[in-house]
Amino acid sequence: MKGRPGSLSAGRSVMGRLVMSRLGAAGFSLVFVIVTIFVITSALPGDVADTLLGQGATPEATARLREALHLDQPAWLRFWHWAGGMLTGDPGRSLLTGHPVSELVLPRLHNSLLLAGATAAVSVPLALAAGLACAMFRGGWFDRIVTFLTLATVSVPVFLIATLAVFVFAVQLKIVPSLSDIGSIHSVWQFIRVFLMPVLTLTSVTVAQMVRMIRACMIDVLSAPYIEMAVLKGLSPQRIVLLNALPNAIGPVVNAIALSLSSLLGGVVVVETVFSYPGMAGLMVESVAARDIPVVQCCALVFCVAYLALTTTADIVGIASASRKRDA
Amino acid sequence: MRDLFALRRKIPPGTRRILTLLSAWLLLALLGPMLAPHPPGEIISGEVFGPVSAHAWLGTDYLGRDLCSRLLWGIRYTVAICMMSTALSCCAGIFLGIATTVTPVWVERVLGRLMDGLLSIPSLLFALLVVATAGESAPALILTMAIIYMPGSYRTSRALALRIVRMDYITAARARGETRSFIILWEILPNMTDPLLSDIGLRFIYAVLLLSNLSFLGLGVQPPMVDLGSLVRENILGMAYGAPAVVVPTLVIALLTVGINLTLDRGRV
Amino acid sequence: MSAPLISVRGLCVTGSGRHAQPVPIVRDVSFDVRQGEVLALIGESGSGKTTIALTLMGYARPGCRISAGEILVAGYRVDRMTIQELRAFRGKTVSYVAQNAGTAFNPALTVMAQVLEPALAHWVMPRREAERKAVELFRAMALPDPERIGARYPHELSGGQLQRLMAAMALMTDPEIVIFDEPTTALDVTTQVDVLQAFRSVIADRGITGVYVTHDLAVVAQIADRAVVLRHGTVQEAGSAEQILLAPREPYSRELVAASRIAPRAAAEMPDQDAAPVLTVSDLVVGYGPKDEEGLPARRILNRVSLTVPAGGTLGIIGESGCGKSTMARAISGLQSRAAGSLTFRGEALAGDVARRTAEQRRRLQLVSQNADLVLNPAWTIGAILDRVLVFFHGMDAVSARAETLRLLELVKLPPSVAERRPGALSGGQKQRVNLARALAARPDLILCDEITAALDPVVAAAILDTLAELQKALGLSCIFITHDLHALRAVCDRVAVLLGGHVVEECDAASLLEGVHHPYTRLLSGSVPEMRVGWLDDVMAERVMALPETGNGIGRQAGRDGCPFVPRCGVFNGDLCVNGPVPVRVEPAGHRHIACTHTPEALGRLMPDFQNDMEQTGGMI
């Protein structure tokens, strides 16, 4: 623990290496996921030709269509083409509609990011406040209530929460629309009206997870000797938690947040369906149903990238915040 | 080994509470269906979403079947599927998690990344894909959920194990020249049982909820059998009439998850 | 005489276990402290001394509460104050210097930020003024580079510096009372001297009333006016420091005093030096970082260390934290791979990695490591732990293993009932004994004791050392005894190696450690051991010719890799030869001394006056 000359710069270079290795690792995971998804999807029964022809398909028609769509090629060859395209930034064309995949995905992605962003904007501050408060007044009435609420929300299936929410707020009370018709947004007020329900539903779930994790991290830090020291300095709880404890909890807290947020892109099938919100998850489900492999692949890629981006950033933040006090 | 029996003898209260609760549900799952007044497929009344009555103790479902009977079967399937998948995922996760703390670094490098990859696939979509491929059946569901929850359990147990491996008694065992498997099974594992148990409990809850949400994508056990989630899902229209058919199964799910959650919280800290 | 500034009457603190019923931690404790006095709370771990000290700030650790008694501090009834009142009171009227500054400083904030906090939180002065005051305090605390040290993070500073910063922080608000909670226990002796000196001067200058919590009587002698001896949360004896140290009345106090005067090993038992050594370490190099031109790591923890352990004898290795003691232990027991050098054990070469050693070699060389809490698997019963070793090495069956286990427990003076308990249910001393027993279970030729008494209270430590010595006699064990405690060293060792910065600067007979010519560092070490006599500290500060304080002007010098590691602090610095080396090892026949110094023994003798005092009857901890 001696202050070695240049220990800081050494720390930086170490951190640099750590960051690089994390990024490399993320890339590796990415490849793994893509291959897995492709293997599974190509194992799916039936293909897009069946979807296109539907009930009335005749064997010869199906065969002809397969040829037209190059579905007769072996799987690895199709994957090769797809991967090649992907590397050159071209996700290919949807087998179902013939349109470029990007045309299909981008608007949906935009919607999903909008929803995820709105949810994050609401839930992160909320969770932080609640989590910190719980840690601060641990065992107090506030802590108990919040703990119970979080428990209650995570212990009921999401689709029920969502459906119930719509039925009560949109149908019975008529205070919000039952559909998330983003086309109709022209003002902030409309934006709020439209996003209120889905965001609240998603928030109720994500906040629950975050609060629990943040609370745990904070309590962990609050048991450190330097916190007792702070108490003996006569500091106020607020000062202790915000100025003394939080800086040490940043790593794990950020990690907790990232984990909860990472599910906001792909993990929201239910909400998208119930509120008929045109997002990525829905697209992927449809594309799976239609066996539109290129689209499925692209969606999976997006989800994976989003997840890895979030968690990796969190890790890096953690590393950064730890590097200062690494060998302390 | 004598010390193992010693372990059995003194299980901490928190752990014991969890085990009791789980076994209680297991018992209900085993015996419940025997108490069912009707077969799960029988239509006993022309009235759908019927109210509680002497004839149908918990009302009727969307086809006029006896909800009580279906609920009992639902509990069996949900509990069974979730317990099996949890057991599978945790066994695999825990073993790998601990093993990677005593194996060469590169093993963890690779394995950890694969786990990350698995984690990054949205669980609902992953389940959808697998079940669509493997066909809709209890084994398929169990396996899928096992895969989905393995990475989590892997991470937790590895984190726990990492703390323990640094302990001097592990060093001592190594200095003595003990084998890896001995160190994993006898030196490390016994010291993580409590935190692991609460982790397993949590995973069980997640499994219950995931299974329930899977029913939203129409995945579940084959009719006329049913799991709790599907029970809620298939009767969801009854919500408009406040039918017991949708309220009761929801309550049961909540009971299952909240119960275990509370026990864990009390077991913890 | 004015009314006491601190007056505690019938204080009781009870711990409320979650499941168990409340247990008393402090029972009916009363004492007074007058303005400007320093009261020492003396006691072993678990005596409740820290708990009592904290109650003076109206604070009880989680799970404890002040159940009875009245606490009057600076005119406040602390036991009746509300949370808000306490908040205004703590850190302003009474401030606290924690035991381990390393952990008591927040790793995420700069030192300055934390030092300023009390002043800012209590609105005593504006930030700029506070900063000025902090710097001034740093200077008063003889901290290096007081202007800029505040901008650094805790992990960049040494323990001694942190401890002084902690005191500076405590003084920011000019409190009437400062509570010192074992502030020097975690420090090396040489540092301790400086820190004690700094504390003393500020206390004197500012007329601070102090409560000084410690288990080290020698320290008490230097700093306290009055003392209270505590045991199991009750007051054993109270009186003036002098009276308690020199003429203790109560039996327990006597025990304490006795424990800090362990008789050195009788020279008679010394094995003959010519017998074939059981273990020979030659040119051992351990390090990390990139390889240098010799293909050896550039950053070295151990640099070309050579030692021999006499058969049936004990080699003591002494040095301060960071000198490479523990690395040595790990390297010898094969847990730390070595970059160069060789180990010869009973004539055979020892592989660097334990995995590549034969079972026989592993059996015959046993490590007894420092922290008994971490070294016993909490999930196993003591019996199981010992059985395992017996089964593993001697292939015993359960029954005979258990019988042998009981014998071993008896050997280390533990009741058979221990076999059924788990480590958690044992005291530190008991655990260390079990730890010892486990090593013995392998029936080794050589045991490596790494700081086995470091975590123990003096009385317990003394007992353990006795046991060790007996066992060695009985079983004819050879032993490497690694420690920072000069007493322990002299109690059990035949030969002593002084380790500094990865170099062995001196090797000599334990008996002659305090006589004749020595390496300047050896002298510094032995000279820094506090003695249980008032005024010792002044003498030391006065006669510090052979060494400069850690913060002295020698700081500028840096030794090369093969240079003398003592260069930065050496009072008899001898120019570039010291810096670049190679430092010659000179043999001083009396007591077979090998001194690595550029000065000849004669020169050293001239440069450094002989010992003032005779360590035989007094002494302390390093």
Add this chain to the structure above:
Amino acid sequence: MAGGRLAGTQPRMSRRGVLGAAALACAFSSRSAVASPASGGHLRFAGLVGSAADTLDPARMAVGNDFIRGRSFYDGLVALDDQLAVHPALATRIESDDFVTWHLTLRRGVTFHDGKPFTAADVVYSLSRQRDPAVASQQQFFARDMAEIRAVGPYEVRIVLEEPNIGFPSILALDSFAITRDGTTDFATANGTGPFICTEFRPGIVTTGRRNPAYWGVAPGVDTFSLIAIPDDMSRHDALLSGDVDVIGSANPRLVRLLREHGFGIIESPVGSYTNLGLRLDRVPGSSRDFVEGVKYLFNREQVRDSVFLGFARIGNDHPVPPEDPDYAADLPLREYDPERASYLIRKSGFAEADPALFCSPAALASADIAVVLQYAAQKAGIGMTIRRMPVDGYWSQYWMRMPMSFGNTNARPSLDIAFAQSFASRAPMNESRWSDPRFDQLLLQARRERDGGRRRQICHDMQAMIRDEAGICIPAFTTSLDAFSARVRGLRPDRAGQLMGYNFLRHVRLADDGAPA
């Protein structure tokens, strides 16, 4: 007219065997009298199925919302009325003497949405492309019957069939044969002649249209409409209940009570669509006649109607003709639920212990529920059956018609001829039971060239009987399609041509108030 409505069209047929312009004109005026003057407003509709697979290409239209889009943006050559009678649309005259060569006279002065006039070339193109496998038309089967499609004048088209078919005009009413502009290959937007112009089309998200000012026919009752899909039942009804949409398709029987309580309207269209169980006769256990007959006796049809469809269905007699059809063979005894007999027959067949699997899927409406009813009945009769519910995706291609016993779901057909030809003739593409009987094929062809209505009705009767007794198809009930609408919507009427007035409702509805949504 032909095929399905053999009898109904009898009087017209007697006149020169051609569709007279006069007759059409009068039929027409009668319709226009019904159609109200334009009132304007914006109508929001939510249907059941929508996904990235949504299309504006007539050839690929397969689901309700596609049909609605098609019927609003395009016109067919002919149109069906609520009794499935054929009326002229883009074709003013359809004439044939031998029922092989058909001569179409096209309407003049019609323009596409892009302003280009409608001519024979467009018809030739639109019909011909249905035959191209690469186009993957839903109606390839019928398209391939058209041996030759040729423009014989700017407004004259001649179509030569492989075989005579008196019902050809109603085939032209199929959605896929809607007319698009000559050479259209990109269907990102719709360029038709229909009453609405497509203003926005985002697959799986939304479609909007505005009234076509230059429409040749009766102007629709609304200015603009938006069309979305809400697959989730509860959400779709919520949307209606909360006033976010005005009309929803496929209302759920279980929510009818709720809707009525909240003052919403329901139209019950007695359409000929049905969910059926198909037993393959070329595989065990279907290979045994006794087994097949036994299964037919296992269906508790009342229970299917009352418990599964909550009464919104008509009991079926294992043939594809719904009771309300004039040609329904009323004299055929209704097959009753008879477990004893079923058990006897199945044991006789030797497959009592076979424990066969019933393949069903949410893809086939209510098939899982019907399967449950059947399975329980079988259980009571001492026969074991396993239900295999399959995911929606891949069901049609992987399990339906491939497994020995699989549930299917058939939409209402414009005519019985089409129904028979598509699902029961030996070479029918959807011959679920692989039932092939030369006599039946014979009768089919015979009916197609039979001029005398009486005899056609007799033939039709015989065909129903044959299907009922010999084919491996169990049709327990015909579903009544339910559509719900808010109070401000006027002009919706039941229609045999299919739900939502044969997907034509946008042409007929109007809004009581033209103001903002209630």
